[in-house]
Amino acid sequence: MPESDASQPLLRARGVRKVFPGTIALDGVDFSLAAGEVHALLGENGAGKSTLIKCLTGAYRRDGGEILLDGKAIDPKGTVDAQNYGIGTVYQEVNLLANLTVAENLSLGHQPTRFGMISTRRMNAHAREVLSHYGLEIDVTRTLDSYSVAVQQVIAIARAVTLSGKVLILDEPTASLDAQEVEMLFTVIRSLRERGLGIVFISHFLDQIFRICDRLTVLRNGRLVGTETTSAIDRVDLVNMMLGRELEHEVRSHGKIHSGTGGTRLSFSGFGRRGRIEPFNLEIQAGEVVGVAGLLGSGRTETAEVLFGVAAHDSGKATDGDGTALNLASPRDAIAAGFGFCPEDRKTDGVIADLSVRENIALALQARIGWMRRISDREQKAMANDYIRKLDIRTPDAEKPVGLLSGGNQQKVMLARWLVTNPSFLILDEPTRGIDVGAHAEIIRLIEDLCTQGMSLLVISSELDELVAYSHRVIVVRDRHHVAELTGADITTDNMVRAIAAPDREAVA
Amino acid sequence: MNARFLPLLATLAIFLVAYAICYAQYPAMLSTRVIGNLLTDNAFLGIVAVGMTFVILSGGIDLSVGSVIAFAGVFIAVMLRDTGLHPLVVFALLLTLTTLFGAAMGATIHFLEMPPFIVTLAGMFLARGMAYVLSIDSVPITHEFYDTLQKIYWLMPGKGRLTLIGGLMLLVFVAGALLAHRTRFGMNVYAVGGGTHTAALMGVPLGRTTVGIYALSGFLAGLAGIVFSIYTSAGYSLATVGVELDAIAAVVIGGTLLTGGSGFVAGTLIGVMIMGLIQTYIIFDGTLSSWWTKILIGMLLFAFIVLQKGLVWTTAKRRIAGG
Numbered sequence: 001m002p003e004s005d006a007s008q009p010l011l012r013a014r015g016v017r018k019v020f021p022g023t024i025a026l027d028g029v030d031f032s033l034a035a036g037e038v039h040a041l042l043g044e045n046g047a048g049k050s051t052l053i054k055c056l057t058g059a060y061r062r063d064g065g066e067i068l069l070d071g072k073a074i075d076p077k078g079t080v081d082a083q084n085y086g087i088g089t090v091y092q093e094v095n096l097l098a099n100l101t102v103a104e105n106l107s108l109g110h111q112p113t114r115f116g117m118i119s120t121r122r123m124n125a126h127a128r129e130v131l132s133h134y135g136l137e138i139d140v141t142r143t144l145d146s147y148s149v150a151v152q153q154v155i156a157i158a159r160a161v162t163l164s165g166k167v168l169i170l171d172e173p174t175a176s177l178d179a180q181e182v183e184m185l186f187t188v189i190r191s192l193r194e195r196g197l198g199i200v201f202i203s204h205f206l207d208q209i210f211r212i213c214d215r216l217t218v219l220r221n222g223r224l225v226g227t228e229t230t231s232a233i234d235r236v237d238l239v240n241m242m243l244g245r246e247l248e249h250e251v252r253s254h255g256k257i258h259s260g261t262g263g264t265r266l267s268f269s270g271f272g273r274r275g276r277i278e279p280f281n282l283e284i285q286a287g288e289v290v291g292v293a294g295l296l297g298s299g300r301t302e303t304a305e306v307l308f309g310v311a312a313h314d315s316g317k318a319t320d321g322d323g324t325a326l327n328l329a330s331p332r333d334a335i336a337a338g339f340g341f342c343p344e345d346r347k348t349d350g351v352i353a354d355l356s357v358r359e360n361i362a363l364a365l366q367a368r369i370g371w372m373r374r375i376s377d378r379e380q381k382a383m384a385n386d387y388i389r390k391l392d393i394r395t396p397d398a399e400k401p402v403g404l405l406s407g408g409n410q411q412k413v414m415l416a417r418w419l420v421t422n423p424s425f426l427i428l429d430e431p432t433r434g435i436d437v438g439a440h441a442e443i444i445r446l447i448e449d450l451c452t453q454g455m456s457l458l459v460i461s462s463e464l465d466e467l468v469a470y471s472h473r474v475i476v477v478r479d480r481h482h483v484a485e486l487t488g489a490d491i492t493t494d495n496m497v498r499a500i501a502a503p504d505r506e507a508v509a
Numbered sequence: 510m511n512a513r514f515l516p517l518l519a520t521l522a523i524f525l526v527a528y529a530i531c532y533a534q535y536p537a538m539l540s541t542r543v544i545g546n547l548l549t550d551n552a553f554l555g556i557v558a559v560g561m562t563f564v565i566l567s568g569g570i571d572l573s574v575g576s577v578i579a580f581a582g583v584f585i586a587v588m589l590r591d592t593g594l595h596p597l598v599v600f601a602l603l604l605t606l607t608t609l610f611g612a613a614m615g616a617t618i619h620f621l622e623m624p625p626f627i628v629t630l631a632g633m634f635l636a637r638g639m640a641y642v643l644s645i646d647s648v649p650i651t652h653e654f655y656d657t658l659q660k661i662y663w664l665m666p667g668k669g670r671l672t673l674i675g676g677l678m679l680l681v682f683v684a685g686a687l688l689a690h691r692t693r694f695g696m697n698v699y700a701v702g703g704g705t706h707t708a709a710l711m712g713v714p715l716g717r718t719t720v721g722i723y724a725l726s727g728f729l730a731g732l733a734g735i736v737f738s739i740y741t742s743a744g745y746s747l748a749t750v751g752v753e754l755d756a757i758a759a760v761v762i763g764g765t766l767l768t769g770g771s772g773f774v775a776g777t778l779i780g781v782m783i784m785g786l787i788q789t790y791i792i793f794d795g796t797l798s799s800w801w802t803k804i805l806i807g808m809l810l811f812a813f814i815v816l817q818k819g820l821v822w823t824t825a826k827r828r829i830a831g832g
Binding site: 079080083095096097098099100104108109111113116117118120142143146159 | 512513687690691692693696697699700702703704707708710711712713770771
């Protein structure tokens, strides 16, 4: 780039690539950060934000591309190494030691010593001096856990800035702070910006992005969507960048108005859980697909978890089609009521990677019929082969460990696991995340097939086009509220984006 | 009031109250003679408990120390009997051996990512077995240097004797406290105890620290073995069975959190003294069964576990309330 030194970016990543078995987490991503700017890094789960950060700080070894700091190529070997180069990171869960004092935390590894002995007096004085720049007048000899998360966050920032001093990466620093604490943190961020630090700010709170960030970079599915000046775009553009169109070929006209012949299968009224999702009403017809749209952290996954009893509801009630009350206090209850749930993170919550395809498929059915009656190996095998054929699971045989299959096939195994229990209501959280385009289309076809067979589905997705393709009804979630419900011809990506981006509730038409 | 000093103050209060009760019943217990004996009788336990404090502060455990003390005793006795080496040379050899033994356990724990419980359990059997290999019988130590060592003492006012080994224990405590609270190594031990993952992210050298902790514990177990051999003038492979558990008890009664990261070396000294005091009381009484020592120590341990849990709760609550 033919630029003068003054406008040379402080930190620059070019064509960074990172491959994990089965997925490309980062595919040639460019990123540049100037001194004295706050730069937001945005994207849904799995978009590659944290992978990019980990490549920048050396926590991951990148598979390609280069990283330049002050125009010089660097290759940090780990967080401590990155820190020595000048790149400090503060994570969402404060990464300091709760059992040490504030001063000890600030100086760990760099304590002032005399004749090999730490000078506690100098250490404490130094800590007080450092924190005074952040407007913190606290007792530095108390342990860290005597202070609120916001104060701990500022201390973590102070440590990172003291030790690195060029680039500060803030990974969701505001996730557990209240409004007043966010204000305090922003004051700190602004003063650091004035001191010429380059700050990378990761958050899924759009309000905060627009308030504090100068520029923003959006990632999606491991690829760069674009870098924009914050003042030059509005919320709708931003949501479009984050969730926008990619699957245009998937969109086809759909008999989207649900016939309603199946009658009501389930109805939830005033259903919710404090601090997770505000109470909502939801009625689901037999053979209906209800889509849930919203940004990460908006309450979409929480909706699924409350319905399935992962986080038991504390208000409202659920009834089935006949008006009989359902007890949904735990996943066991939900399974007994004929629910199924494929969670978002397959690796940690879904399939058991070390077990074979057959064992994974048999698992949920076994749980449902109880452990007393064992399903014979022959039955298991027949069942597994049946679903391998029906869902077109690409595996050499039923005994292969699920962990060795591709993402799309793992997703199908998880689906198969629930399908053998023959649920009447299936919840899918991001069923198409991290799988390739071909498998994508197959999953969508499968969803459509299931609903023609009379199953009711609730599908959460950040691919809005996908929701348009298969939903009879779409619920939009924002700030832990169900803010809009779209049916029939109203289900368009534009309408969804508008509802998601609306700054306050009454703006939703 | 800084909450982290609370367990230490609680220990101190219990010690003072216990001593006051003893004094009320047997005024003779408040004499420098009793205090001198208390220090001498518990010298080996105190020294090994300092090492255990570091291990527990880091969130680990060292079950091998009791066996190492026994091995040390037999090693010294056999070496003095069968070779012409001076005791000081034997001491140096022994300390090198036990330090390396501890370092090897630390390295196994860190590099093979094995739980300390299992690794040091293996070390416990290994050290005890090595002691048997050297000698099954009790081997008496008869060396004029030992007689000299045993006769060294400082006469305290009131005719109490601060013996060499009692004094050595106090020195080890002072050195241990400085190491724990005033050096980078000590800070790293607390950091590892606060959270291995976080400590690594903050730049603490995990491998060096872990190896150092268990090497230190091995060194102090060897030193405790020397002290024990001076105290008993013999080496016996069946000696000091279960001392590792006494040391753990002393550390916990001394206010160190068993989960690691919080506690003081000084607290361990008081812990050792409380345990010694209970024994002394039972000897003074003369009618009580020695099992009462175990019962009281058990009750004290339980009380401290509850106290620590309570502290954790109140700290959490206050933070929420304080915003």
